[in-house]
Amino acid sequence: MWIRQTVICASVIVLAVMLQLTLLSRLGLPGATPDLVVVCVVALALAYGPITGAVVGFAAGLILGFTPPAGGVIGIQALIFLVIGFLTGAVIDPRDRTVPVLMGLVGLSTGAATLAYALLIAGFGGKEVAWDAVPALVLTSSLYGLILAPVVVPTISWLVRRVTPEIAI
Amino acid sequence: MLNRETQVMLNQRTRIILALLVIIALTFTILDLRGGKGPFSSVRSVVSSAFGGVQVAASVIVSPITGVGSWWGTWGDQRARIAELESENATLQDALVRSAEDRARADALDQLLRVAGVGRYRIVPAEVIAVEPAQDFSWTVTIDAGRDDGLLTDMTVINGQGLIGRILSTTKTTATVVLIVDASSAVGARVAGTEEIGILSGTGRQDSLEFQTLDPLASLKPGQALVTFGSRSGRPYAPGIPIGEVAEVSGTAGQLSRIATVRPFADVSQLSIVGVVIRPPREDPRDSVLPSPPATTSDASALASPSPSGVDDGASPAPTASTKPKKEKAAKPVPSPTPSAGTAASGESN
Numbered sequence: 296m297w298i299r300q301t302v303i304c305a306s307v308i309v310l311a312v313m314l315q316l317t318l319l320s321r322l323g324l325p326g327a328t329p330d331l332v333v334v335c336v337v338a339l340a341l342a343y344g345p346i347t348g349a350v351v352g353f354a355a356g357l358i359l360g361f362t363p364p365a366g367g368v369i370g371i372q373a374l375i376f377l378v379i380g381f382l383t384g385a386v387i388d389p390r391d392r393t394v395p396v397l398m399g400l401v402g403l404s405t406g407a408a409t410l411a412y413a414l415l416i417a418g419f420g421g422k423e424v425a426w427d428a429v430p431a432l433v434l435t436s437s438l439y440g441l442i443l444a445p446v447v448v449p450t451i452s453w454l455v456r457r458v459t460p461e462i463a464i
Numbered sequence: 465m466l467n468r469e470t471q472v473m474l475n476q477r478t479r480i481i482l483a484l485l486v487i488i489a490l491t492f493t494i495l496d497l498r499g500g501k502g503p504f505s506s507v508r509s510v511v512s513s514a515f516g517g518v519q520v521a522a523s524v525i526v527s528p529i530t531g532v533g534s535w536w537g538t539w540g541d542q543r544a545r546i547a548e549l550e551s552e553n554a555t556l557q558d559a560l561v562r563s564a565e566d567r568a569r570a571d572a573l574d575q576l577l578r579v580a581g582v583g584r585y586r587i588v589p590a591e592v593i594a595v596e597p598a599q600d601f602s603w604t605v606t607i608d609a610g611r612d613d614g615l616l617t618d619m620t621v622i623n624g625q626g627l628i629g630r631i632l633s634t635t636k637t638t639a640t641v642v643l644i645v646d647a648s649s650a651v652g653a654r655v656a657g658t659e660e661i662g663i664l665s666g667t668g669r670q671d672s673l674e675f676q677t678l679d680p681l682a683s684l685k686p687g688q689a690l691v692t693f694g695s696r697s698g699r700p701y702a703p704g705i706p707i708g709e710v711a712e713v714s715g716t717a718g719q720l721s722r723i724a725t726v727r728p729f730a731d732v733s734q735l736s737i738v739g740v741v742i743r744p745p746r747e748d749p750r751d752s753v754l755p756s757p758p759a760t761t762s763d764a765s766a767l768a769s770p771s772p773s774g775v776d777d778g779a780s781p782a783p784t785a786s787t788k789p790k791k792e793k794a795a796k797p798v799p800s801p802t803p804s805a806g807t808a809a810s811g812e813s814n
Contacts, residue, residue: 313518346478353485357492361511370492377485419497 299459304339304347307451308355311335315359326435330405332359334443336376337383337404338451341392345384352380368419375411379404398444405440406433572737575624580739583704583749587622587739588613593638595735603629603646603666607738610637618700620692620741626706626729627651627692628738630699639740643732644707645670651701654693655684655710656751661693664707664726670733673708673726684713684724689754698744705741706754729755 315331332355340348356373383400410433417424573589580587590609609615611634621628621641629643642649649666653675662677675690688710694703708728715722 346481349482349485353489356489358511360492360496361507368493369496370489370494373492374486374489377482377489381482419493 300343300347303454303458304343304351305354307335307339307454308332308351308358312355312358324435324439327409327432327439329439329443330408330436331443331447333376333379333405333408334401334440334447335451336380337401337444338448339455340380340384341387341397341448342452342455343384345381348380348384349377350380352376352378368416371412371415371419375408375415378411379408394445397448398441401444401448402437402441406437409433409436569737572624576622576737576739579622579624579626579705579753580741583702583753584745584747585620585622585702585705585739585741586743588615588742589737589739590639591737592735603643603649603668603670603732604632605629605641605643605735607639607641607740608637609740610635610639612636613740614742615639615740616699616742620698620700620702620705620744621738622705622741623730623735623738625731626708627701628730628732628735630701631740641738644673644728645732651707652693652695653690653707655682656689656691656754658682658688660684664690670731671727672711673728675710675724675726677722677724680722682722684710684722686710686712689751690726691751691754694744694748698741702741702744704745704749704751704753 311332311334315328319329319331336348336352336355339351343351353373353376356371356376357369359372360369383404387396387400410429413424413426413429413432576587576589579585588609590607590613592605593608594606607621615631615634617631617633619631621630627644629641629646629649632640632642634640644651644664644666645668646666647668651664652661653664654661655677660677660679660682662675662679662682664673664675667674675684677684686709690707690709692701692703692705692707695701706729708726710724711727712725713722714724
């Protein structure tokens with residue numbers, strides 16, 4: 296049970312990281328890159344609850360920090376994703392999971408992740424932040440989250456119910 | 465359901481896990497921020513080599529999709545760029561049209577100045593602002609210089625090609641010019657290179673004049689150029705101004721007079737910039753103003769379109785700046801060849 300849960304979380308995150316870094320970031324869409332990793336973290340947190348969400352977010356943030364093109368400060372994304380995973384897992388009652396609520400939650404998460412990263416990296420003094428670009432980045436990031444949510448979240452929850460039916464909420 | 469209860473039960477454990485994760489994340493952050501190679505460079509290189517291969521493969525797989533990216537990404541930029549280029553294009557086209565116009569006007573002025581310079585005429589440049597309709601059978605135009613610019617009736621009007629006409633009447637700011645092709649016009653003319661003189665009359669047709677020599681035995685050949693020989697004090701016509709060339713000679717030597725058809729150098733239907741001779745030269749320029757040898761250059765094409773753009777004040781100070789427009793009294797009497805011919809010309813022209 297634990298092994299299957301770990302395997303599914305790990306493979307979803309690794310796949311998301313790979314897709315985000317090799318495909319989505321190179322599409323050159325206007326504004327931010329669609330934050331598939333955050334969407335997957337939220338989806339897993341919704342499926343497995345806040346603790347797993349937090350751990351998955353933490354791991355995903357670390358992987359993103361270590362994977363090659365990443366030039367940011369290792370740990371910041373882990374911190375942000377951790378909080379997002381925990382909150383999204385805890386906030387939503389399983390009974391009111393309607394599509395608009397899920398989309399809103401994911402959109403909020405991706406936007407918040409972008410904003411939080413800008414704030415934290417500026418706060419830690421790791422990098423110069425182009426503040427005039429931040430509003431557009433946050434908005435587009437939210438928008439892409441909204442768009443990705445109705446595809447990614449149901450897919451992952453279907454996968455989770457399929458592989459680990461006894462844990463899924 | 466069960467999960468929720470479990471979590472509430474495990475509240476303590478939850479907090480411990482969260483705190484642990486946050487502390488680890490912050491530790492990583494701080495360690496990484498210490499800069500230098502740090503403890504993570506080796507981890508990074510390991511992950512890099514592990515993920516590198518996967519990334520290469522993934523990138524090969526997704527490359528057809530990412531190819532679209534260049535279109536996507538620059539879409540917004542391109543729209544702005546297109547708008548920018550369109551406005552720039554409009555500006556340049558506008559500038560091109562205007563520069564062509566300006567060049568034509570500059571060419572016309574240049575030619576006028578050449579004539580004025582070679583012949584030492586003191587001129588006031590002006591622009592044709594109105595033209596008598598052709599169906600009125602009267603070849604007169606209005607120019608945008610008048611008494612205020614020193615213009616008087618009977619002054620000579622020229623352009624870069626040659627003689628245009630004389631001033632019929634003036635107002636403060638405009639003047640009416642009767643063109644040499646007008647049927648009422650008559651100019652005292654001399655055949656260039658000779659001393660043959662005669663009267664050149666307008667016919668009312670824009671491309672032909674009639675020249676009648678005073679000496680019935682004079683020999684005229686097609687191609688010979690005619691210049692004004694001028695009146696006393698340069699009015700109505702200043703001396704030495706090219707008029708046209710003989711196109712055809714009718715009648716034979718020995719007749720009472722011989723009539724030649726003359727084609728004027730200036731295309732009177734294409735007038736834009738003209739000059740009014742306000743003071744003739746001290747000495748007759750003789751034939752020097754004539755354009756060099758085959759002088760039949762119908763340079764009308766170099767002129768701007770006949771539509772008078774009245775915006776520009778033709779009486780710009782450029783050519784006359786050096787001079788104060790003095791009255792003809794200041795000028796020495798013109799050494800006109802034969803006084804009788806001069807008076808004849810001026811008499812005829814009225």
